[in-house]
Amino acid sequence: MKVNGVVHPAPTDSRRLLSDHLRHDLGLTGTHVGCEHGVCGCCTVLFDGAPVRSCLMLAIQAEGHEVTTIEGLAADGAPLHPVQQAFHECHGLQCGFCTPGFVMSVVGLLKQNPNPSADEINEGISGNLCRCTGYASIRRAVHRAAELSPSPVQGGGSGRGARQK
Amino acid sequence: MTTRWFGERVQRVEDDRLLRGHGRFTDDVNENGERALESYLVRSPYAHARIRSIDVSAARAMPGVVAIYTAADLPFGQTDLPILIPHPNLTHGRTQRCLASEVVRYVGEPVVFIVADDRYLAEDAADLVQVEYEPLPVVITPEAGAKAEHLVHDDVPGNVAAEMIQEVGSVQAALASAPRRKRLHFRFERGAASPMEARAVWARWSTSERKLTVYDSTQSPTSIRGGLAVLFGLPESSVEVIAPDVGGGFGPKIMLFYSDELLVPFAAMQLGRPVKWTEDRQEHFTAVNQERGQVHDVEVGFDGEGRVQALSVDFIHDGGAYTPYGIILPIITAAQVPGPYRVPNYWVRFRDVYTNATPTSPYRGAGRPHACFVMERTLDAIAAELGLERAEVRRRNLIQPNEFPYELGVAWQDGNRVVYDSGDYPTLLDKALEKLGPRPAGDHIGMGLGMYVEGTGVGPYEGAHVQVLVSGKVVAATGIPSQGQAHATVWAQVVADQLGVDVSDVEVTGGDTRRFPWGVGTFASRGAVTAGNAMAVAAGMVAEKARHIAADHLEADPADLELVDGRVRVKGSPDRGMPLGAVAVLANPVRYAFGGGTEAATQFASRPRPGPPLQEGEQPGLEATGYYSPPGSTWASGCHAAYVHVDPKTFRLEVLKYVVIHDCGRVINPLVVEGQIEGGVAQGIGGAFYERLAYDEEGQLRNASFMEFLMPYATEIPAIEIDHIETPSPLNPLGVKGAGEAGVIPVGAVLAAAIEEALGVPITEMPLSPLKLFELVKSPS
Numbered sequence: 001m002k003v004n005g006v007v008h009p010a011p012t013d014s015r016r017l018l019s020d021h022l023r024h025d026l027g028l029t030g031t032h033v034g035c036e037h038g039v040c041g042c043c044t045v046l047f048d049g050a051p052v053r054s055c056l057m058l059a060i061q062a063e064g065h066e067v068t069t070i071e072g073l074a075a076d077g078a079p080l081h082p083v084q085q086a087f088h089e090c091h092g093l094q095c096g097f098c099t100p101g102f103v104m105s106v107v108g109l110l111k112q113n114p115n116p117s118a119d120e121i122n123e124g125i126s127g128n129l130c131r132c133t134g135y136a137s138i139r140r141a142v143h144r145a146a147e148l149s150p151s152p153v154q155g156g157g158s159g160r161g162a163r164q165k
Numbered sequence: 166m167t168t169r170w171f172g173e174r175v176q177r178v179e180d181d182r183l184l185r186g187h188g189r190f191t192d193d194v195n196e197n198g199e200r201a202l203e204s205y206l207v208r209s210p211y212a213h214a215r216i217r218s219i220d221v222s223a224a225r226a227m228p229g230v231v232a233i234y235t236a237a238d239l240p241f242g243q244t245d246l247p248i249l250i251p252h253p254n255l256t257h258g259r260t261q262r263c264l265a266s267e268v269v270r271y272v273g274e275p276v277v278f279i280v281a282d283d284r285y286l287a288e289d290a291a292d293l294v295q296v297e298y299e300p301l302p303v304v305i306t307p308e309a310g311a312k313a314e315h316l317v318h319d320d321v322p323g324n325v326a327a328e329m330i331q332e333v334g335s336v337q338a339a340l341a342s343a344p345r346r347k348r349l350h351f352r353f354e355r356g357a358a359s360p361m362e363a364r365a366v367w368a369r370w371s372t373s374e375r376k377l378t379v380y381d382s383t384q385s386p387t388s389i390r391g392g393l394a395v396l397f398g399l400p401e402s403s404v405e406v407i408a409p410d411v412g413g414g415f416g417p418k419i420m421l422f423y424s425d426e427l428l429v430p431f432a433a434m435q436l437g438r439p440v441k442w443t444e445d446r447q448e449h450f451t452a453v454n455q456e457r458g459q460v461h462d463v464e465v466g467f468d469g470e471g472r473v474q475a476l477s478v479d480f481i482h483d484g485g486a487y488t489p490y491g492i493i494l495p496i497i498t499a500a501q502v503p504g505p506y507r508v509p510n511y512w513v514r515f516r517d518v519y520t521n522a523t524p525t526s527p528y529r530g531a532g533r534p535h536a537c538f539v540m541e542r543t544l545d546a547i548a549a550e551l552g553l554e555r556a557e558v559r560r561r562n563l564i565q566p567n568e569f570p571y572e573l574g575v576a577w578q579d580g581n582r583v584v585y586d587s588g589d590y591p592t593l594l595d596k597a598l599e600k601l602g603p604r605p606a607g608d609h610i611g612m613g614l615g616m617y618v619e620g621t622g623v624g625p626y627e628g629a630h631v632q633v634l635v636s637g638k639v640v641a642a643t644g645i646p647s648q649g650q651a652h653a654t655v656w657a658q659v660v661a662d663q664l665g666v667d668v669s670d671v672e673v674t675g676g677d678t679r680r681f682p683w684g685v686g687t688f689a690s691r692g693a694v695t696a697g698n699a700m701a702v703a704a705g706m707v708a709e710k711a712r713h714i715a716a717d718h719l720e721a722d723p724a725d726l727e728l729v730d731g732r733v734r735v736k737g738s739p740d741r742g743m744p745l746g747a748v749a750v751l752a753n754p755v756r757y758a759f760g761g762g763t764e765a766a767t768q769f770a771s772r773p774r775p776g777p778p779l780q781e782g783e784q785p786g787l788e789a790t791g792y793y794s795p796p797g798s799t800w801a802s803g804c805h806a807a808y809v810h811v812d813p814k815t816f817r818l819e820v821l822k823y824v825v826i827h828d829c830g831r832v833i834n835p836l837v838v839e840g841q842i843e844g845g846v847a848q849g850i851g852g853a854f855y856e857r858l859a860y861d862e863e864g865q866l867r868n869a870s871f872m873e874f875l876m877p878y879a880t881e882i883p884a885i886e887i888d889h890i891e892t893p894s895p896l897n898p899l900g901v902k903g904a905g906e907a908g909v910i911p912v913g914a915v916l917a918a919a920i921e922e923a924l925g926v927p928i929t930e931m932p933l934s935p936l937k938l939f940e941l942v943k944s945p946s
Contacts, residue, residue, distance in 0.1 A: 015285065029193035030186015032412070034361045035446040039871035042361060070186035084184040088176060091836050094844065095649030096183030097190065097361040097412025126878040129871065131361050131413050132649045133840060134847030134908075135879040 001062040003028065004072030011059040019043045021059035022069055030070040030100045034129070041128030044101040045069050051108035051127075070100035073107070082148035083107050083141075092141030094132035102128045106142050115146055170658035170668050171899075174836040177654045178669070179647075188410040191365035191382045192443045201367060201439035202231055204432065205287035206425065207277035207294050208448060209269035212305065212521035212864020213317070214298035216267060221277060224293040229286035232436060233294075234278040234428065236266035241396060246422055250491030254329040257321045258488045259519070263424045269298070270317055270486035271523050272864055273451030275424040280432050280440055303521045303864040307460050307483035310518030317486060317519035326484055327492045327517040331499060333574035334510030339475030343466025347546055352930040353535040353913075355458040355483065355860075356852045358528040359876055360648070362412020363444040364453060366425050368433035375399075379406045379430050384419040385686030387644045390678045392422055393430055401682070408646035408676035415848070416528040417454045418648065419688040420490060450869035455858065456494060456528035457931075458483030458520075459535045463543055466510075471547050471558040475510040478502050478539060483525065484517045490526035492517050493578050497532030497620075500575050500583050504540050505590040505618050505802055506562040513575070521864045527688060529848060530909040533619060538931060541615045541914035545921070555614050555918070556598055563590040563616075566892075577798060578689075579623045585800040587892040590616065593826045596888060597804040600824040609813050610821070611922030614806045615911030620798040621829075621903025622694025622894075628683045629699040631660055631707050632788035635761040637731055637746030639664060639671040641704070643696040644684020646676020650692060650905060651837040656700045658833055659899070663704035664711075665728030666745065683792075690903025693833060694799055698897045703791030711748045711787060717773040718743065718751065749787040754778030799894040799902035803827040805846070805911045809919040816935035816942075818854050818920070820883040827887060830894045830902035838904045839887050845908015847882045853913045855881060857932045 001008055003026060011021050019036075022028045022045070034042035036055045043055040046068035054067075073081040080088065083106045093099040102125060109116060109124035116124055121142045130138060182188055195201075221233045236242035246260045265276050277294050281287035302315035304324065309315075313323045340346060367380040377399065383389050386406040394401045411418065425442045433440040444452065459482050466475035482495040495515040503511060548558040564571050566589045573583035594616065604612060629643045641660050647653065657671035664671075674680045675696075676687075685695070712723040715733040719726070719741055727736050734742025750766050758764035772778075779785060808821040825842055832838050855875040859868040868874045893900030917928040926941045 013285070023193070027195070028186070029190075029195075030188070032190070032362070033192070034363075034412075035871050037446065037870055037872065040361060040446075070184075074185060076185070080181070080184060087184055088180040091177065091840050093177075093180060093183060093649075094651070094840055095361070095413045096179070096188050096410060099183055100186050103184065122879045126880045129361065129876055129878060131359060131415070131848070131876070132844045134843035134845075134885065135882045136843045136884055137840060139879065 001064065002066045004068055010063050014060055016059045017055055018057040018059045018062055019054040022054060028069045028071050032097050032100060034098065039129065040098070041105060042098050042101040044104040044128065046104055046108060051105045070103060073103070083110065083145040086141045086145035086148055090141035090144050091137045092133065098128060098130045102130065102138060106145055110146055110149055114149060116142065170661045171833055173834065175654055175658055175668055175834055177651050178657060179651060179653050190362055190410045190412055191367055191380045194367045194380045194409065196369060199439050201441040202280050202282065202436065203284040203287055204278060204280045204429065204440060204442040205284060205291050206275045207279065207291050208452065209265065209272060209274040209276055211269055211298050211300055212272050212303045213301040214269050215301060216265060216269065217297040217299055219277065220295040224279065224290040227290045227293060229282045230279065230290045231282065232280040232432060234264065234432070236262060236264040239263060239431070242266065246489060248491055249489055250493055252327070252491050255327040255488060255492050257326045258491070259318050259321065260489050261487045263427050271451065271521055272866060273448065273523060278428045280436065303862065305520055305522060305860055305862060305864045307458050307481040307518060307520065310483060310520040311481045311516060317521055321519060324519045325516050326488045326519055328514070329499065330514040331575045332512045336475045336477050336510045336512035339510035340464060340466040340477065343474045344468050345550065346464060346466045347550065349463040349543055349546055350929060351461045351463065351539050351542055353457050353459045353538060354932060355455045355858045356528060356856060357450065357455050357858055358415035358417045360413030360415055363446055363449040364418065364423065365441070365443040366429040367439065367441040368430040369439040370434040370437065372437060375403055377404045377430055377434065380409055381406060381426060382411045382418060383408050383421060384414045384646060384648065384688055385421060386646060386676050386678055387682065387684045388421055388686060389426060396427060397434065406678050411646055411648040414648035414687065416531060416688065417526060419686055420454045420526045446871065447869050451523050451866050454526040455523050456525045456531065457535060459498065461539050463539060465543050465547065467547050469551065470561055471551050471553050472561050473506060473508055476508045477512045479514045482515055482517045483520050483522065485520055485522045485524035487524045488517065489524055494525060494527060494532045496576060496578050498536040500573065500577055500620070501533050501536040501618065502540050503573060504537060505564055505588070505616050506540065507564055522860060529845065529906050531689070531906065533617065533910045534849070534913050537615060537617045537911045538914045538917065541911065542917060542929065545918050556594060559594060559614070559616060560591065563594065565591065577620060579798060581797050583620065584797055585618060586894050586896050588618065588800060588802045588828060589890060589892050590802060592890055593802060593804040593828060596826045596890065597806045597824055600826065600886060600888060601806040601822060605808055605821055607810065609923045610808060610810050611919035612808055613915035613917065613919030615914035616804045617910040618800050618802045619690065619907050619910060621690035621801050622795055622799040623689045623691055624795050625685060626792050626794035627685060627695035627699045628681065628790060628792040629696060629703040630681055630788065630790045631700065631703040632786060633664065633707060633711070633745050633749040635746050635749045635763060637670065637744055639666055641671060641700060642674040642680035643699060644681045645687045645692055645696050648687065650841065651834065652692060655693065655697065655833045655837060659697055659700045660704040663701060663708050664745065666731050670731070690905040693901045694795060694897055694903055695793055697833065697901055698793035698899050699791055701899055702793055703789050706789035706791050707787060710752065710789060711745060714751050715743055715748050752787040753785040793897065796896055799830060799896055801829040801902040801904065801907055803907055805915045807915050807919050809916065809923060811920055811923040811938065816938040820850070823883050824886045826890065827907060828890045828892055829904040829907065831891055831900040832889055833901060835889070841904050842887055842908040843885050845906065846885050846912055847877060849909040849912025850882060851877045853916045853931055854933050857934065
């Protein structure tokens with residue numbers, strides 16, 4: 001499987017979850033695990049460009065596919081991805097545990113819908129739980145991210161994380 | 166001191182690494198690349214049972230299993246875990262043992278600890294562990310606890326761990342003479358903090374260094390360190406405890422010691438390899454302390470104008486199976502029922518009773534949401550009986566701004582009496598009503614109003630170390646960890662102001678005993694008051710030292726020097742000065758220059774004064790350690806108001822408008838405080854209407870997953886409109902009060918009042934739900 005553009009060998013343990021494989025075999029601990037039953041969204045990664053719960057997939061199911069994790073959005077030392085930048089500007093995180101999952105969901109949301117309405121934003125982030133912020137600042141961050149993201153019509157895409165299939 | 170940063174909406178310095186996925190939570194720890202052994206706790210599936218036998222032989226024989234521990238395998242297996250906060254009224258305090266071997270008293274109580282090559286194997290081995298239980302009768306509600314048909318502990322009569330009675334004035338006489346009296350009953354169920362990161366512990370023992378290193382998602386690494394040193398007979402200097410990034414706390418992570426916090430370090434020492442344990446969400450639901458289960462019988466006497474003359478509150482606190490945290494929770498409720506109101510005669514009794522449920526310890530709000538519910542619902546009832554506006558009844562009972570300090574006459578959780586330090590409650594009320602504005606048009610719309618005070622910033626103390634490096638950058642450290650409260654940003658603001666540097670030049674560490682070994686913990690909305698002021702004290706000492714060192718070199722009086730823009734300079738002659746980094750060089754006389762300008766501090770460089778390089782009483786380095794110990798709590802306050810709509814058919818709740826006027830004294834960073842309030846209100850809404858711990862009669866938690874325990878998503882939480890007023894605390898140099906818990910406190914009371922008005926049925930309990938409202942409308946209690 002390809003993770004953040006790098007090819008990795010298949011995991012040897014057939015029952016290993018994708019979330020555990022990313023975190024503990026590949027060392028990509030930015031993907032967090034909050035419930036392991038697919039409700040909290042902390043473990044959201046992009047799977048061939050679309051947000052999925054990595055705790056509900058076996059790692060071997062990712063064989064032959066492309067996975068993008070939070071670490072793949074912006075290279076070390078490079079400016080933050082527009083969605084990351086927007087979360088910073090809008091105080092869209094407190095403890096930061098749910099944040100990678102939110103950011104990946106929002107990257108997916110804005111790729112589908114670059115200018116979401118308030119209702120569409122609520123809907124778009126309603127697969128992710130946050131216990132710290134009360135969501136207000138996250139909603140503001142999604143609006144801001146839409147402003148910061150280069151328009152897809154102008155060919156900018158929304159960053160390396162939003163790689164097309 | 167300038168106040169360039171204090172009060173500004175400074176964006177968080179924590180964000181960059183968290184946003185890039187470079188946060189470091191306990192389960193992320195991989196020190197030295199050594200893969201830790203992983204572990205699993207076999208827990209009791211029964212709420213109350215005698216253990217007949219434990220057989221781990223098959224599990225022990227399983228490939229991949231490294232060690233299995235039962236109580237019999239632990240040198241401390243028969244030791245009761247500590248009562249953290251003993252109290253004379255806690256006459257029958259009981260705590261569990263690290264692993265149960267005789268009786269289990271709640272679902273989730275740990276029985277066997279399995280260490281294996283990885284967690285998957287540890288869970289496989291758990292399936293092979295045979296524990297034979299003999300079920301015993303279960304006590305699961307506070308009422309059943311008090312009724313005591315069955316006992317949770319054989320040697321605790323009536324299931325009563327503690328009883329406490331306090332009286333201010335003369336309640337019976339005042340009730341007898343009051344023009345009107347009313348009896349009310351209020352019930353609050355348990356709630357769960359549910360931080361997004363469950364708990365985790367990682368430990369390594371270094372045989373060569375004789376050093377134990379522990380990462381723990383705790384709110385109090387200093388206490389964990391102290392406890393591990395005692396348990397293992399090690400000097401504290403041989404134990405390092407680090408709370409790295411912690412994914413939300415909200416109270417339960419201040420509890421110590423959870424069994425794993427002892428077992429993981431113990432196993433690491435026994436096995437000579439790093440060991441980790443990471444809780445999964447399902448076990449978190451019953452393994453981690455809960456709160457809020459209380460039932461209250463109230464009698465209030467009042468006059469025809471709605472003024473409270475006497476208040477009697479008799480309540481039962483559901484303490485769960487053990488009392489490791491003492492009786493702080495009911496003490497807080499007892500102290501906080503009167504809130505911002507004058508209650509001239511007040512009698513309060515609580516009984517802390519055992520039940521076969523998870524033990525209790527503070528969850529954000531800690532005794533206050535229920536206290537606030539009792540008082541606010543009582544005032545609403547008075548207003549209804551007299552046909553008065555609810556706001557007017559509150560206005561007539563409020564303590565006035567000229568009455569501070571205001572002594573309530575009851576005990577506080579820090580051992581002192583309750584004394585409100587400052588506040589302006591009438592302004593809170595007026596501003597909230599103004600911000601709430603006119604009632605929206607439509608049917609089934611209700612308005613709710615709730616006011617509260619919150620004792621914050623309890624002692625005993627916190628400390629800080631601040632050092633200016635030769636580069637001019639500043640490092641600061643304190644003992645308390647952050648669980649998302651932006652400590653690194655706000656402490657940097659406080660330090661930057663004292664030292665006249667840019668906030669980005671200050672790097673803060675918290676919750677790492679290697680950097681700062683003293684302190685208490687993050688709880689009770691105390692960080693800003695205790696550690697914040699300690700930062701100001703330490704940074705002030707550094708500034709003073711910088712002025713004295715620079716004075717010798719600038720040939721000026723220290724009193725004429727100021728710290729501005731990273732320089733120490735003569736007031737009125739900004740050209741006469743030197744960089745703070747150069748002062749740091751001079752603060753440390755060296756024999757060997759090591760770069761960074763340190764040649765200026767060697768022995769043949771010019772010396773501005775005679776005598777030894779370090780003179781009597783001087784210490785090297787431009788650094789200082791300072792402490793702050795509050796004389797009493799600071800009392801924050803606020804008023805919430807809301808309009809809601811309830812669908813009369815589906816009982817769906819829609820919060821149309823929610824306003825908060827908040828007073829936490831001087832605000833260090835409005836961005837951070839608003840985030841705390843927004844998050845607190847959201848937690849309050851969740852606890853009031855969506856989240857319910859559905860225990861059945863057998864003591865089984867029937868909804869131990871996020872599928873059924875309905876923590877709100879964004880779709881359930883409205884926009885919150887917030888304003889601040891500032892009544893600085895006279896008790897501390899910064900004038901700050903705590904802000905962490907406030908948002909959650911009055912939400913239940915506000916929503917209850919609004920829903921009551923929207924549907925026309927009395928609301929006397931929490932939590933609510935569409936089903937609950939349907940039942941209430943069908944047959945009002």
